[in-house]
Amino acid sequence: MTKDFQKQVKKYDVLIVGRYFCDLVFSGLPEFPRLGHEVYSRDFHLVPGGVYTPAVALHRLGIHTAWPCQFGSDPFSQFVKGEAMREGLDGSLFEDLGGPSLRITAAFSFKDERAFLSYTDLLPKYKYQNLIEEIHPKWVYITHLVLGNELENLVAASRSVNARVYMDCQAHSHSIKEQVIQEALKKVDIFSPNAAEAKKITNEENLKSVMNELLQYTPAVIVKDGVTGCHYQDANEVMDVKGIAADVLDTTGAGDNFNCGFLYGQIHGYSIERSLRIANICGGLSTQGYGGTSTAPTESQVLQLL
Numbered sequence: 001m002t003k004d005f006q007k008q009v010k011k012y013d014v015l016i017v018g019r020y021f022c023d024l025v026f027s028g029l030p031e032f033p034r035l036g037h038e039v040y041s042r043d044f045h046l047v048p049g050g051v052y053t054p055a056v057a058l059h060r061l062g063i064h065t066a067w068p069c070q071f072g073s074d075p076f077s078q079f080v081k082g083e084a085m086r087e088g089l090d091g092s093l094f095e096d097l098g099g100p101s102l103r104i105t106a107a108f109s110f111k112d113e114r115a116f117l118s119y120t121d122l123l124p125k126y127k128y129q130n131l132i133e134e135i136h137p138k139w140v141y142i143t144h145l146v147l148g149n150e151l152e153n154l155v156a157a158s159r160s161v162n163a164r165v166y167m168d169c170q171a172h173s174h175s176i177k178e179q180v181i182q183e184a185l186k187k188v189d190i191f192s193p194n195a196a197e198a199k200k201i202t203n204e205e206n207l208k209s210v211m212n213e214l215l216q217y218t219p220a221v222i223v224k225d226g227v228t229g230c231h232y233q234d235a236n237e238v239m240d241v242k243g244i245a246a247d248v249l250d251t252t253g254a255g256d257n258f259n260c261g262f263l264y265g266q267i268h269g270y271s272i273e274r275s276l277r278i279a280n281i282c283g284g285l286s287t288q289g290y291g292g293t294s295t296a297p298t299e300s301q302v303l304q305l306l
Helices: 003-009 052-060 075-087 129-135 148-160 179-187 195-202 207-215 254-267 272-286 299-305
Strands: 014-017 020-027 043-050 069-071 094-096 103-109 114-120 139-142 164-168 190-192 220-224 229-234 238-242
Touching: 014 052, 014 129, 020 075, 043 052, 043 075, 043 103, 052 075, 052 254, 069 075, 075 103, 129 148, 139 148, 139 254, 148 164, 148 179, 164 254, 195 207, 195 220, 207 220, 207 229, 220 254, 220 272, 229 272, 238 272, 254 272, 254 299, 272 299
Parallel strands: 014 139, 020 103, 069 094, 139 164, 164 190, 190 220
Antiparallel strands: 020 043, 103 114, 220 229, 229 238
């Protein structure tokens, strides 16, 4: 690694863990697709997705973001990489693979929820530990459930540079009764599922019970609750923060934008409550366009609404 590159990477505030996806977004659906029946959507958009979404969201908020990502020779990889470079993301940590790296999602988007059908090529796990130790990020943002040794290595590297760890949930089939889940939640600083994911993982319907159950294992919980806003709890504080009014077109990526708004607040030294307000603004504004980034806000837009 050159001295110039070392100087550059030391500026990063957040390292994001996760790969790209290319999203085929179907919206304006009269009903959910079912077997033996053809459904036509009113609108269709091909957009970059996966961790491209929070990478762009953080970039627009002025946060120095490290996104190590592998792109293949296939058209979906090249489309997303091209969009990333046009957006102005730092491509110094991008890696070109010799063959295809397909990561595709068909998103069926409704006003308040969405469903996904995905395909991914198998790729070796990316080793983030050395990079974390080199760039000393303030936060390591894990965009999905990571468990076992993989999480242990990420957290150990984060602790070695005094970085905090924020973990989202995403779609899962796990239960809080599993020891591997309990151990994972103990390791991170903040666990942030959405309401449906939180209810599923705890097998509880009442959100107060959900929060209390999760807090038995993790230091702090943020539950994203759509248009309602969000709920926060740690050992000392309990708060509910209302969402903003928005003309919702597509909820894809709203949770990612929410997470980025919260991290923005924390990196700038704001209180938990103010950070959650910023998170709600970012999540709400992102739903007013298609895909996760078409209306992801800039820092000035957020501060104006705040």
